[in-house]
Amino acid sequence: MSAAAAGEVAAARPDADLHIAVLNGHREAFFDAGHAQQLVEQWNSVYAGTIDRDRTEGYPESADRLTGHVESCTQEHWRRHGPGGMSAVWTRVPAFHTQHARSASFIGFARRRELQASAPYVRGVWEFQSWYTTQAARRGIEFRPRGVIEVKAFGVDQQAVETAFADAVTHVLASPNTDDHLDPAGVLKVLLGLAGHDVRRYTTFEAPLHTDVRAAIACGLAEEEAQLQLTAEGRAFVERHALAGLPDPRRDAWEELPELPELTEAVTELGDRHAAAAQLPR
Numbered sequence: 001m002s003a004a005a006a007g008e009v010a011a012a013r014p015d016a017d018l019h020i021a022v023l024n025g026h027r028e029a030f031f032d033a034g035h036a037q038q039l040v041e042q043w044n045s046v047y048a049g050t051i052d053r054d055r056t057e058g059y060p061e062s063a064d065r066l067t068g069h070v071e072s073c074t075q076e077h078w079r080r081h082g083p084g085g086m087s088a089v090w091t092r093v094p095a096f097h098t099q100h101a102r103s104a105s106f107i108g109f110a111r112r113r114e115l116q117a118s119a120p121y122v123r124g125v126w127e128f129q130s131w132y133t134t135q136a137a138r139r140g141i142e143f144r145p146r147g148v149i150e151v152k153a154f155g156v157d158q159q160a161v162e163t164a165f166a167d168a169v170t171h172v173l174a175s176p177n178t179d180d181h182l183d184p185a186g187v188l189k190v191l192l193g194l195a196g197h198d199v200r201r202y203t204t205f206e207a208p209l210h211t212d213v214r215a216a217i218a219c220g221l222a223e224e225e226a227q228l229q230l231t232a233e234g235r236a237f238v239e240r241h242a243l244a245g246l247p248d249p250r251r252d253a254w255e256e257l258p259e260l261p262e263l264t265e266a267v268t269e270l271g272d273r274h275a276a277a278a279q280l281p282r
Contacts, residue, residue: 016031016075017072017073017074017075018030018031018072018073018074018075018078018082018089019031019032019033019035019036019037019070019071019072020036020070020071020072020073020078021036021037021039021040021043021068021069021070022068022069022070022071023039023040023043023068024065024066024068025065026128027082027083028090028094028128029073029078029082029088029089029090030089030090030091031089031090031091032091033070035090035091035092035093036070037070038093039068039093039094039126040068040069040070041068042093042096043068043126044067044068046124047066047067047068050066051063051066051067054066094126094127094128095126095127095132096124096125096126096127097124097125097134097156098122098123098124098125099122099123099125099131099133099154099155099156099161100120100121100122100154100155100156100157100158100161101118101120101121101122101123101152101153101154101161102117102118102120102121102152102153102154102161102162102165103117103118103150103151103152103153104116104117104118104150104151104152104165104169105117105144105148105149105150105151106148106149106151106172106173107146107147107148107149108147108224109147109210109213109214109217109224109228110175110213110214110217110218110224111175111224112149112172112173112175115148120158120161120162131154133154133155133156134156135155135156136155136156136157136160136161137153137154137155137157137160137161137163137164138153138154138155138164139151139152139153139164139165139167139168140152140153140168141168141171141172143206143207143209143210144206145200145206147210147213147224147228149172149210151165151168151169151172152165152168153165153168176278177214179211180211180214180215180218181211181215182215182270182271182274183208183211183212183215184266184267184270184271185249186203186208186209186211186212186215187212187215187216187219187221187270188243188246188263188266188270189202189203189212189249190203190209190212190213190215190216190222191216191221191222191230191234191237191238191243192238192243192244192246192249194216194222194228194229194230194234195230195235195238195243195244199213199228201250202248202249202250213228215270215274216234218273218274218277218278219270219273219274219277220233220234220273220277221233221234221237221273222234237266237269241263241265241266241269243266246263
């Protein structure tokens with residue numbers, strides 16, 4: 001709902017409390033108590049089986065948290081503390097429908113292996129949830145710690161979801177991958193981190209880390225047999241180019257390091273190694 005529409009409703013009833021649907025810790029605000037109650041009843045119907053199972057198996061706190069209920073709060077409180085403020089207050093019941101979904105996770109950098117996968121399933125989804133969509137299919141690939149990649153696809157058309165999921169899995173398992181490229185600063189961070197037995201010491205984001213580790217492996221400077229580690233060539237590379245003497249990348253802009261004269265040879269060697277790897281048969 002637009003801020004203007006919310007403002008008009010609030011102005012018409014400035015002293016009326018809002019009605020808050022509390023759904024497993026998530027909160028949605030409504031002007032109309034009936035709308036909030038309808039959402040709660042819909043939620044409890046969808047999750048009735050899970051709620052009953054939790055109670056039967058001895059998890060009453062989990063069941064109580066999952067069970068939706070309606071609370072109230074003043075408009076002023078929600079305006080100050082509610083997510084989205086008054087523009088997020090509903091004037092109707094949020095849309096709901098079922099959607100088809102698939103998910104799987106893979107592990108590994110250069111050689112990715114399936115960790116687990118779900119069978120096709122159907123789930124209920126509301127308009128306020130981030131995975132709500134009216135599209136035939138959407139897909140997502142998320143990079144997690146320890147070399148884990150999560151693949152998911154969801155949408156309103158089962159066949160489209162299956163196709164999107166298969167395409168995402170094919171993309172993740174492809175080697176070489178279309179995401180592969182050489183970022184010298186990133187690879188140097190990986191090598192320096194591995195030299196200190198902590199590949200993530202100098203890298204914050206998982207997606208670039210996966211790409212940089214794959215590049216380091218392609219260059220023959222790292223391996224992931226029993227565990228991710230430097231190869232003998234990688235250890236020699238770190239020593240030969242004195243990487244341990246570089247500024248701490250957590251405090252300095254390492255993206256500028258490949259331009260430093262003392263790293264010209266290191267960057268050139270990385271480029272030659274990566275280019276040579278690209279010519280090898282897969």
